[in-house]
Amino acid sequence: MIAAGSSVEPFWVLYGIHVNDHVFEVLETLRIGNLSKSDIVNVADVGDPYAKDPIRHSALKPANMKPFNAEISPALLCESFITPKNRFQFEGLDLDVTATQYAASIPIWKAVDRRGDVILAYEMNGVPIPPDHGYPIRVVVPGVAGARNVKWLGKIVVSEKESTSHWQQNDYKGFSPSIDYDNVDFSKAPSIQELPVISAICKPLEGEVVKVENGYINLKGYAWSGGGQQIIRVDLTLDEGKTWHIASLDAQDTALPPQHWAWTLWSAKLPVAPEFKEVEIWCKAVDSCYNTQPERFENIWNFRGVLSNAYHRVKIKLNQ
Numbered sequence: 458m459i460a461a462g463s464s465v466e467p468f469w470v471l472y473g474i475h476v477n478d479h480v481f482e483v484l485e486t487l488r489i490g491n492l493s494k495s496d497i498v499n500v501a502d503v504g505d506p507y508a509k510d511p512i513r514h515s516a517l518k519p520a521n522m523k524p525f526n527a528e529i530s531p532a533l534l535c536e537s538f539i540t541p542k543n544r545f546q547f548e549g550l551d552l553d554v555t556a557t558q559y560a561a562s563i564p565i566w567k568a569v570d571r572r573g574d575v576i577l578a579y580e581m582n583g584v585p586i587p588p589d590h591g592y593p594i595r596v597v598v599p600g601v602a603g604a605r606n607v608k609w610l611g612k613i614v615v616s617e618k619e620s621t622s623h624w625q626q627n628d629y630k631g632f633s634p635s636i637d638y639d640n641v642d643f644s645k646a647p648s649i650q651e652l653p654v655i656s657a658i659c660k661p662l663e664g665e666v667v668k669v670e671n672g673y674i675n676l677k678g679y680a681w682s683g684g685g686q687q688i689i690r691v692d693l694t695l696d697e698g699k700t701w702h703i704a705s706l707d708a709q710d711t712a713l714p715p716q717h718w719a720w721t722l723w724s725a726k727l728p729v730a731p732e733f734k735e736v737e738i739w740c741k742a743v744d745s746c747y748n749t750q751p752e753r754f755e756n757i758w759n760f761r762g763v764l765s766n767a768y769h770r771v772k773i774k775l776n777q
Contacts, residue, residue, distance in 0.1 A: 470506060473523045511588045525589075531659035535677040538708035538722055546614040547596050547607035560622035561605045563598055563650065565615070572685075572716055574599050577610065599718035600685045602649045604629045619648065632759045641760070652683030653766045654750060656691055656723075656742035666774045669729050674775070676704070676725045682744035685715035690743040691723045695736045698752075702727050714745045733775055740769045 469475050507523045517527035549559040567573045578586055578597045586592050591608030598605050604624060619625050630646040660677040661667045667674050680688040691704040702725060710719035721742075729736065741750040751757055754767040 473521050513589065531657070531662060534657075535659040535679055535722055538719075546616050546620040547605075547610060548612040548614070548620075549607045550609040550611040557623070558611070559607060559624060560620045561607050561625050562616075562620040562648070563601060563605050567598065567601070567650075574716060574718065600651055600683050600715075602629060602652055602683075605650065628761075629763060630761065631764045632761065634756065634758045637760050649763060653764060654680070654682035654686070654688070654742050654744045654748045655766045656680035656688075656740050656750065657769045658738055658740050658771045661771065661773050663771050664773070666776050668776045672728055672731070673726045674729055674773075676727060676738065677723070678704075678740060678769075679720050679722050680742035681720040682742070682748065685717050686744040686746050686748070687714045687717040688721040688723075688742050689745050689747075691721075691725075692741050692743070693725050693727060694739045695727060695729065695733075697737070698739065717745070729775060729777075731777060733777075735772065735774045737770055737772045740771075 474480065505523075507525070510525060513519075513525065513527065516529060516533060518530050519525065519527040521527075546560060546562045551559050563575070568575050576597045578591070578595050579593060580586055581590055586595060591610065594610040595608045596606055596610055596613075614620075625648055627643045629649045630643060631649060632641060632646055656678060657680075658676060658678045660675070676693065678691070680691050682688060688706065688709065691706070692701045693704055694701050704723040704725040706721055707724050708722040710717060712718070727738075741752075743749045751767050754765055757765065757767060759765075
């Protein structure tokens with residue numbers, strides 16, 4: 458509706474999902490007629506809004522090209538511990554098509570407490586921070602949701618209230634599984650700040666055929682917890698929780714909670730029964746406050762899709 462009364466093109470071309478077949482099928486059911494060329498008064502010439510995007514590293518696996526959204530492959534994630542290369546409001550210099558700036562808030566105690574470790578970053582890995590990561594300045598708020606780590610920083614406001622931006626008030630919030638778009642009241646839910654404990658299996662990958670060597674398979678992955686809490690244990694099972702194995706914590710920062718901001722890399726060598734042809738690996742982590750991950754997503758599901766930290770599960774086939 459933000460395009461009501463004007464051209465929809467500036468909004469439409471921003472998201473690649475709009476050119477998928479299923480979107481056109483839905484639109485076709487809503488067609489009320491065709492726009493004649495003689496009726497066109499003013500059409501926005503938007504061109505390609507992503508034409509000046511920077512060149513990205515070839516190791517990235519794009520989930521979407523326009524706008525660009527990508528991740529590092531799981532295999533590379535667990536190879537290096539250090540990445541190769543009352544409120545504070547932060548406003549970025551990036552604008553959406555309504556000329557609204559991205560903005561977010563953190564509590565003032567987090568910003569001013571010397572244990573909060575909040576920084577304004579202008580370099581990354583010893584060089585000026587790249588455009589994709591927020592050049593010329595990005596606020597880095599460790600232990601807190603990435604949505605509060607505003608890129609392309611243009612302004613910092615000390616305020617008694619949270620930012621009124623859409624992204625603070627109506628986006629990154631968690632809700633009961635019974636809440637949906639028809640009955641949600643965004644004002645009743647606090648914005649997400651610190652995140653819950655998570656873990657992931659990076660090797661092997663889903664569906665991979667894994668060689669069993671001397672009755673064992675090798676696993677690798679990572680774990681992390683928000684609020685500066687440290688990972689103290691990673692548990693793994695091949696039999697749906699009947700038997701659990703404890704992973705080795707191979708790479709971990711020496712900082713103590715509540716200033717333990719980095720992830721933990723883990724590995725494990727698990728025994729496999731000779732009759733098994735395939736298994737499903739379950740993984741869960743425990744942090745220094747003894748928070749752990751729930752078993753299933755069903756009971757923590759929310760219509761925003763956030764804070765989904767149930768066990769990571771990977772099904773593999775075994776080459777015995």
